[in-house]
Amino acid sequence: MDRHDDLARRIRLGEDSELELKQVFFSGNRVVGPRRDEFADEMAAFANGGGGTIVLGVDDKTREILGVPLEQLEVLEAWVRELCNDAAKPPIDVVIRKLELPNSTGDLVPLVRVDVARSLFVHKTSNGYFRRLGSSKREMAPDILARLFQERSQSRVIRFDESPVPRTSPDDLDVELARRFMRDGAEPLETSLRKLRIVANDEDDVPRLTIAGVLLCTQEPQRWLPHAQIQAVSYAGDRKDVNYQSDARDVGGTLDVQVMEALHFVRRNMQVWATKSGARVETAQFSERVLFEALVNAVAHRDYSMAGARVRLHMFGDRIELYVPGGLANTLTTDSMVLRQYNRNELLVSLLARCSVGANQGLGRSYLMDRRGDGVPIILDESEKLSGRIPSYTLIDDSELQLVIWSALPTATSVSTAAIKALVSALPYVGVGLEQDSGVVDQNALPAQNASAEGAAGAEHDASEEHSISDEDDSATAEDPHQTADKD
Incomplete structure (x- = not known):
């Protein structure tokens, strides 16, 4: 046009x-x-x-x-x-x-x-x-x-995440948390902390922890910055209704802990669908890699000067809404985010780039932050592949950024593992074939019921017979041969 x-x-x-x-x-x-x-x-x-x-x-x-x-x-x-x-x-x-x-x-x-x-x-x-x-x-x-x-402000020399936090002292620091960001060497601890800008003097020349120091190097950052946390809520439906709230948690701790705990909250509440067409295929409702990138961006780039404003994660049946306090930094726009990069909190980003994710997370990276700025493209591309819909960024009143990530949809032949769990719990051999740690049920491991010699009418079943999804309801109501034996 x-x-x-x-x-x-x-x-x-x-x-x-x-x-x-x-x-x-x-x-x-x-x-x-x-x-x-x-x-x-x-x-x-x-x-x-x-x-x-x-x-x-x-x-x-x-x-x-x-x-x-x-x-x-x-x-x-x-x-x-x-x-x-x-x-x-x-x-x-x-x-x-x-x-x-x-x-x-x-x-x-x-x-x-x-x-x-x-x-x-x-x-x-x-x-x-x-x-x-x-x-x-x-x-x-x-x-x-x-x-x-x-x-x-063009005259600002010290960024907000480098600002000293009142009523803190270097004694509040968890040294082991701080050592994650230090290089091996003979440099004194205080020198390293000042070089990393984890400690800085206030206007009265008193040493204090900085915003970044509190957020990454203390056991309880919310003691000084109560708004620096993630509010996570899961709803059993597609709209925000307290009557359908199925799970909720205020996620605190250091920023890296917040990211992983919020990710665990989503894992706990999202669905996984199983489809069997030859080999068994499982599809998660949301991409964990996408959620990881979105959560890291949220804690790294939010505006920590907005007292009382938290990162909010709201889970629905068809989407996740993530709300991040603060407008877009500098001249960044929602349209240019995929092409440009600007860090509101340079120090936080630098420290998060040295913060290990931990082994066997399956998130495609070793450290929380990627300085190359690939987070937004990953969020857009992987979400679209999974759900067929592109996530949307919306700036609300120039003071809060909303990200909407759409859920994958089950196919006509897929079955929710949550539904299979409920079905298995009704069977006589409760829990057989249930992988509790992964939250996934193997449909081929559902229990086969054998007719006992003491069972009724001499009906026999092959011990290797598998229960398909279609005949599980009948299986659930069959008489347990062991119960019959006990009666005899």
Whole structure:
């Protein structure tokens, strides 16, 4: 679709979080509408948020394309550039384009398009600090403003994950946990901890553990950072309903422990389907490798400055929803995540890249973090192969990232191992052929019942006879020959 056609379509749909429409009024060679401060606020709101487009020459109420007088285009462009430079601090970078679109009678009329990119800085106008919410701008609350400065301040030298944590001391450190990140050598422990930025001095020159130090090198990080955990909930259905909540857990501990424990939570609650077509084939509801990548990304890239906000993992019958606190770092977008890489928490990422996954996990890597940035492509590609649907990333209010991973679907000939377990439990020889550790039942190992010499009517069964899925219900109700013998 031509970009002009796309813009015309967006105008017809009206204003949203990325589009603002403005009618322009002139008095001689002077712009008198919109008001200077109002227009500056709109540009700053887009720059402080995810960016957006302002179209000048359109009635925002009726969405009618009115146009801008051809002889006034240069005046309007100069007016916009002046406001970008003088009405906001720091100045706002924009791209100004002139174009033509058909009005209600089909005649082409000039318009001015102003594209405002998501900024690396926080912009203030004479009216304050604004951000875009839906189709309108809102003045930012102090806590939101503080987080935005933390994310974007060009003058920040120390990243948030390197910040000292109040009320901590080096004595709170678990040395064995810290040694995971140290190289062998004769260097003193304190020197190594400072080089790794696990310990840093606060503004009073008192040594403290850093955010990264607390999250990876203490036995109970939630003592100082109670929001640094994963809330995991499983629902028996496809919607969020407390009445159908089947399992729940708040996963704490160091970040590597959180990842593996959350993965274990999913393993415990997801289905595995068995299909027999020649060799036995088992299909898990979700790819463990995909979930591992998603969980590692969540704890590595979330915004730890958002007190009270946890990573949330919600399991449903047809999907998993993962919610990660924080907007996208720098100028990253949901569309560019697969192509670009940006780390909000450089120190955490560096340390997680040295943190061993452990043996025999079957996750395709030895360390938690892959510095090459392959996580998102793995999530998208492997999920699509399993479920036939591409996972979706959605940014919610520029403060939380949602990832939806779709479940694989059983085939017509597959049987849930959970269903087989329930069936086996009804048989006389409870548990025969049940591999408790793996959570998988071998259909060929279901018990064959032998008629005893003392059994009824001399009915005999071949001791090697196997029970198929179709005749298990009849088997479950057959009289146990051993019970008959006991009666005799």
